[in-house]
Amino acid sequence: MSETRTQPDTRERILxxxxxxxxxxxxxxxxxxxITGEAGVNLAAVNYHFGSKEALLREVFxxxxxxxxxxxxxxxxxxxxxxxxxxxxxxxxxxxxxGTLLKMGRDQSLGxxxxxxxxxxxxxxxxxxxxxxxxxxxxxxxERYKKALFRALPEVPPEEIIWRFHLMLGAMSYAIAGTDxxxxxxxxxxxxxxxxxxxxxxLEARVMPFLLxxxxxxxxxxxxxxxxxxxxxxxxxx
Amino acid sequence: MSETRTQPDTRERILxxxxxxxxxxxxxxxxxxxITGEAGVNLAAVNYHFGSKEALLREVFxxxxxxxxxxxxxxxxxxxxxxxxxxxxxxxxxxxxxGTLLKMGRDQSLGxxxxxxxxxxxxxxxxxxxxxxxxxxxxxxxERYKKALFRALPEVPPEEIIWRFHLMLGAMSYAIAGTDxxxxxxxxxxxxxxxxxxxxxxLEARVMPFLLxxxxxxxxxxxxxxxxxxxxxxxxxx
DNA sequence: GTCTATATTCAGATAGAC
DNA sequence: GTCTATCTGAATATAGAC
Numbered sequence: 404m405s406e407t408r409t410q411p412d413t414r415e416r417i418l419x420x421x422x423x424x425x426x427x428x429x430x431x432x433x434x435x436x437x438i439t440g441e442a443g444v445n446l447a448a449v450n451y452h453f454g455s456k457e458a459l460l461r462e463v464f465x466x467x468x469x470x471x472x473x474x475x476x477x478x479x480x481x482x483x484x485x486x487x488x489x490x491x492x493x494x495x496x497x498x499x500x501x502g503t504l505l506k507m508g509r510d511q512s513l514g515x516x517x518x519x520x521x522x523x524x525x526x527x528x529x530x531x532x533x534x535x536x537x538x539x540x541x542x543x544x545x546e547r548y549k550k551a552l553f554r555a556l557p558e559v560p561p562e563e564i565i566w567r568f569h570l571m572l573g574a575m576s577y578a579i580a581g582t583d584x585x586x587x588x589x590x591x592x593x594x595x596x597x598x599x600x601x602x603x604x605x606l607e608a609r610v611m612p613f614l615l616x617x618x619x620x621x622x623x624x625x626x627x628x629x630x631x632x633x634x635x636x637x638x639x640x641x
Numbered sequence: 642m643s644e645t646r647t648q649p650d651t652r653e654r655i656l657x658x659x660x661x662x663x664x665x666x667x668x669x670x671x672x673x674x675x676i677t678g679e680a681g682v683n684l685a686a687v688n689y690h691f692g693s694k695e696a697l698l699r700e701v702f703x704x705x706x707x708x709x710x711x712x713x714x715x716x717x718x719x720x721x722x723x724x725x726x727x728x729x730x731x732x733x734x735x736x737x738x739x740g741t742l743l744k745m746g747r748d749q750s751l752g753x754x755x756x757x758x759x760x761x762x763x764x765x766x767x768x769x770x771x772x773x774x775x776x777x778x779x780x781x782x783x784e785r786y787k788k789a790l791f792r793a794l795p796e797v798p799p800e801e802i803i804w805r806f807h808l809m810l811g812a813m814s815y816a817i818a819g820t821d822x823x824x825x826x827x828x829x830x831x832x833x834x835x836x837x838x839x840x841x842x843x844l845e846a847r848v849m850p851f852l853l854x855x856x857x858x859x860x861x862x863x864x865x866x867x868x869x870x871x872x873x874x875x876x877x878x879x
Numbered sequence: 880g881t882c883t884a885t886a887t888t889c890a891g892a893t894a895g896a897c
Numbered sequence: 898g899t900c901t902a903t904c905t906g907a908a909t910a911t912a913g914a915c
Contacts, residue, residue: 413880429767431669434908445882450910452880527765527818529667563847566816570851573815574808580765608863609801613808613855620854623846651898672890683900688892690898 414452416442421463422514426521430460430528461536464525467507467514468540475503475544479551490554494615500548501575501611508579508603516579516602523580526572556618560626571614578610652690654680659701660752664759668698668766699774702763705745705752706778713741713782717789728792732853738786739813739849746817746841754817754840761818764810794856798864809852816848 420442424433435456439446453459478499482491507513514521525533545568552564622630658680662671673694677684691697716737720729745751752759763771783806790802860868 427767429669431667432767435910436908445880446909447882447911448880456909524765524767527762527815529665529670529762566847567851570812570816570848574812574855576815577765577811578804578808608861609804610808612858612861613805616858617812617851617855620850623850625846673892674890683898684891685893685900686898694891 413442413444413448416444417449417452417459418463418466421459422521423517425460425463426517426524429524430530430533457532460533463521464536464540467518467522470513471503471507472540472544474506475500476547478503479547483551490557491551493552493555493618496548496551496555497571497611497614497618501571501614502607504575505603505607508606519579519603523576523578526576526580558630559622560629563622563626567618570617574614574617575610578606651680651682651686654682655687655690655697656701656704659697660759661755663698663701664755664762667762668768668771695770698771701759702774702778705756705760708751709741709745710778710782712744713738714785716741717785721789728795729789731790731793731856732849734786734789734793735809735849735852735856739809739852740845742813743841743845746844757817757841761814761816764814796868797860798867801860801864805856808855812852812855813848816844 417438421433421438424437424441427433428437435449436446438459439449449456449459453462479496482495482499504519508516508519526537528534549565549568552568553561556564621627655676659671659676662675662679665671666675673687674684676697677687687694687697691700717734720733720737742757746754746757764775766772787803787806790806791799794802859865
């Protein structure tokens, strides 16, 4: 905040450039020369300010994930306070979890669609240190939401809920990240490449019903058998 | 088939090693020295047999996708012949499309889970030539299945079907590819790392109900308004 | 803090002997 | 077809002047 800044924020310019280029070309596919070139700073500045390319990537994410994690916890706290100890509605939980994410897409100062797409892509990056980093960053929030879903869907086996959480994350990530990848595959133009509020709003209207439908789908056969022994009439999961 | 082979198939050994390493470390993260090392062949052999690293990647996929594409078309042909000109059930279409994919996971000679995970991961690789390659390979099959879904769900706007197709692909890809990525995130062990029939069967039982639930979810608000003007009682999509 | 110049490593690719 | 040896370029990172 109160730094003696000489240039218009070299550090910030590097983070912005890296965010965009990692999104576009992936971590391994982006060189530090590309980053410093786009940022208009000297090559050595990255190592001076961040120490290494790995540390730069971590900082790119930390800058945004701090807000996302805090906001997701806050949204869940608010829901639970309102419910006064009762179980939450599955749709409200998804709204808190994914709605918060999509709010980032609508706000440039939080990263906008650029960061959302970077996030979706990076979850599948194979580099070990990236996976380890995300595991640490996400652990607390995921744990809280998992527990909320367990309480919201008591008749669904926890293992099944975890799988469906997994599948919802995947669908959302692809919807965000895979724009060109999968829109080429589906052979249709999709209107998400531009930043701004429209893309995130459309995404929300389209994806949330799909996720909720998947989350509340009938249980697979082999689990229905287990459940029927303890409860009558469990055809629907919720 | 009738080659004058000196060694136990250098070409095939390279393809197998590349398939596994690309799956594990990604395209950019895998060097030709890693590949030839694992295959136990000379470094120069890759360029001799395939010409370049790019061409090697394409051949890794072509070897498997030829079967997948043909089988997916065959499965759809069979369904349409059986329906005698009528519309198909959405569940049958998904079964043909994703069931065929998962059949590969159960059969080592078709690539097994290794290839399935490679496929899921590679769809999000950002390199341009990879996206272009997939677009070409998938075009025909996607077109046929899209049309089948349009007919199967006449009350759902085509644009919405395309989105949900997109979302189903994403969920399935993550379920397959993101094993360690997302199982770390969800904080639970998932039993998919090993090859073999069990993993693919479990996957099928778990994922298919989710996909069908998403595909048939209620339409988003803004599309309900459009549809209600032409048809009564369209609360459910199917 | 910023720059130039460079150290070091490793990538993909190829020439040419066998 | 397979090998050794090597070319060429590009990557990350750093030393040291300013």
